[in-house]
Amino acid sequence: xxxxxxxxxxxxxxxxxxxxxxxxxxxxxxxxxxxxxxxxxxxxxxxxxxxxxxxxxxxxxxxxxxxxxxxxxxxxxxxxxxxxxxxxxxxxxxxxxxxxxxxxxxxxxxxxxxxxxxxxxxxxxxxxxxxxxxxxxxxxxxxxxxxxxxxxxxxxxxxxxxxxxxxxxxxxxxxxxxxxxxxxxxxxxxxxxxxxxxxxxxxxxxxxxxxxxxxxxxxxxxxxxxxxxxxxxxxxx
Ligand code: OAD
Ligand code: ZN
Numbered sequence: 001x002x003x004x005x006x007x008x009x010x011x012x013x014x015x016x017x018x019x020x021x022x023x024x025x026x027x028x029x030x031x032x033x034x035x036x037x038x039x040x041x042x043x044x045x046x047x048x049x050x051x052x053x054x055x056x057x058x059x060x061x062x063x064x065x066x067x068x069x070x071x072x073x074x075x076x077x078x079x080x081x082x083x084x085x086x087x088x089x090x091x092x093x094x095x096x097x098x099x100x101x102x103x104x105x106x107x108x109x110x111x112x113x114x115x116x117x118x119x120x121x122x123x124x125x126x127x128x129x130x131x132x133x134x135x136x137x138x139x140x141x142x143x144x145x146x147x148x149x150x151x152x153x154x155x156x157x158x159x160x161x162x163x164x165x166x167x168x169x170x171x172x173x174x175x176x177x178x179x180x181x182x183x184x185x186x187x188x189x190x191x192x193x194x195x196x197x198x199x200x201x202x203x204x205x206x207x208x209x210x211x212x213x214x215x216x217x218x219x220x221x222x223x224x225x226x227x228x229x230x231x232x233x234x235x236x237x
Pocket of ligand 1: 012013014015016018019024025026037041092093094110152153154155178179180181182183184204205206207209221222223224
């Protein structure tokens with residue numbers, strides 16, 4: 001089904017990392033690792049209670065050291081090797097499992113847990129050493145700020161690289177959404193754009209997502225089973 005020059009855009013969400021042991025966001029009534037999302041993932045929460053938000057994200061950051069990518073992440077690397085520059089992976093996930101699996105043409109639209117950012121000078125650092133993972137705030141080495149924030153897109157903030165994302169989606173021939181519930185915009189709106197430009201739209205998810213009717217094909221089940229199986233079928237010469 002895929003020729004080596006087919007332009008493919010993939011959007012992934014929490015479901016692709018679920019089998020690696022990372023909890024999805026909407027798994028249990030909007031409560032995420034014992035917190036309501038709005039208590040920890042908004043700029044207001046950071047302003048009012050930075051210690052709580054910091055400790056919450058330190059927990060998520062430390063978890064990265066305990067988990068590993070799975071066969072679905074790996075299958076996307078195989079697809080990228082086949083399509084090279086015709087491939088783009090957009091992830092809503094803030095874990096680093098796609099890049100650890102080997103994905104290179106990758107956009108983290110909602111930020112990355114392994115990075116911290118200075119609110120004063122916008123310095124962005126990869127901070128995964130032991131000294132960066134305690135309950136104490138990490139200070140900026142470039143300016144006087146004594147508190148870096150998680151490099152995460154919170155609710156009410158603009159996702160990263162939206163121009164690049166829209167450009168790729170508007171030009172794609174196949175759009176695939178994997179492991180995402182279709183609740184959070186603008187990510188959830190990319191499917192409608194792909195559909196509008198005539199791309200063949202494929203969904204893979206454990207449950208039918210919000211926007212399931214827009215897919216040309218929907219495959220219901222585990223990403224770890226379906227993604228490797230479908231991709232090896234599609235790139236078979
Ligand atoms: P959700 O938690 O909303 O949805 C995850 C989807 O994955 C659900 O529809 C599940 O049915 C499905 N799922 C679970 N396990 C699966 C598996 N093993 N294989 C396939 N599918 C599976 O997560 P997202 O859609 O990624 O934003 O959430 C979008 C954004 O909302 C997140 O990026 C996050 C959150 O607020 C930020 O942190 C900025
Ligand atoms: Zn700074």
